[in-house]
Amino acid sequence: MSEPAFLVAPDDTTYPTAAQIAEGLEFTVRWHNRMTVRGELDQDYAGIIEGIDRLIFLDSQLAALEVTPDRGWTVRIPGYEKAYTLDYKEAKDGPAETKWTVTDAEYSDD
Secondary structure (H helix, E strand, C coil), rough: EEECCCEEECCCCECCHHHHCCCCCCEEEEEEEEEEEECCCCCCCEEEEEEEEEEEEEEHHHHHHHHCCCCEEEEEHHHCCEEEEEEEEEECCCCCEEEEEEECCCCCCC
16 A cells, blocks of 8 residues: 655655656655564563664656655655655665665655
8 A cells, every 4th residue: 555755855856846746657655664673582571672664665656757765865745744764775675666764754744
């Protein structure tokens, strides 16, 4: 289940641009949360259980928008009034998607 979103570069250029939207181009993301257990795993309890937020992009959409996101870019998801900052790109595990680990960012409708 993908959600329409906007990709915002550090210089505040937003993708898709108004012209790209008029052409029918879109940008959607899928959000995933992965749990990681850290600490002494040989004990009766785990030291820390941590949730890791990830966003998954379709490579075909990025190619159509002619954009390559990088660390520090922001993804705004208006439908959820949420924003995330790209932290690090995960290793590819298939030909069609790019996965980024993200951190929360302040949401704005700008």
